[in-house]
Amino acid sequence: MLRQLRKIAFRAVSTRTQSRILGHLSDFGWTPAQSALMSFWVKKFGVNLEEAVIPPGGFDSFNAFFTRRLKADARPLDPDPSTLISPCDGMVQTAGRITDGMLFQAKDIEYRLSELLGESSSGPTDASRFDGGWYLTIYLSPGDYHRVHFPVSGHVRSLRHIPGGLLSVAPRVLGLFDNVFCANERVSGIIDTGSTRVGLVMVGATSVGRISLSFSDVVSNTKKAWGTSIYTDPLPCTRGDEYGVFNLGSTVIVLVGDGGCRPVHPGIGSKIRLGQAIFRKD
DSSP, X not given: OHHHHHHXXXXXXXXXXHHHHHHHHHHSOOOHHHHHHHHHXXXXXXXXXGGXXXXXXXXXXXXXXXXXXXXXXXXXXXXXXTEXXXXXXXXXXXXEEOBTTEEEEETTEEXXXXXXXXXXXXXXXXXXXXXXXXXXXXXXXXXXXXXXXXXXXXXXXXXXXXXXXXXXXXXXXXXXXSSHHHHBOEEEEEEEOSSOEEEEEEEOOTTOOEEEESSSOOBSSSSSOOEEEEEEEEEEEOTTSEEEEXXXXXXXXXXXXXXXXXXXXXXXXXXXXTTOEEEEEO
């Protein structure tokens, strides 16, 4: 009974309208209330403002604070060019092999990669090309840096903006519901590196006002149509450059086709930082 009540409560506070309202409120010009909220946020979630780029006069909205940039030396990239780096700060939520097209959302709860990528079952799919490779799920807590970066250099071959809900992706929720990542709104990108294929999926969640990309006009949780972009001339990208921004937190899923890679990331439940090695090419 308690489990069902918790599920009802989480669904009740996870509407798209609620997330849009909070997103708009976070964009309002700075007020004493927002200043108090920022101070509370820094203390509650351990935000390190010493590593942030603070504009002259301070942040002009809560969203500007939340999507703050970091100083150039705050997240050095792993110096080994054969490594794929973590695209963001966060916590390792799940990780492992992609087997028969399945990944783990949480203990004993699986989901299908083709559904995550928004693909139909007919014809060759990107999901099938990742089978036998690896996945890494990173949860961004409210206090984390919320910009996402390219884990590898290569070319962005395609983007897909997939409609869905905005259920919470907090660890305590992922054990209650099936297919959360596949049901939530998300943006997936496929990157070709020459030796292997890499996927990067930004998953929306409760109170995520928007997911925006730094190299495309895709913006989630708006009335703009969803769809797929396949680039005739794939877009070049560089390891460590900015990929996108969560305007209020969420989850990133990194996919790696086998391609001679092996995982070197920390274990499940461990903290991880942008620039840290997560996979190494043998």
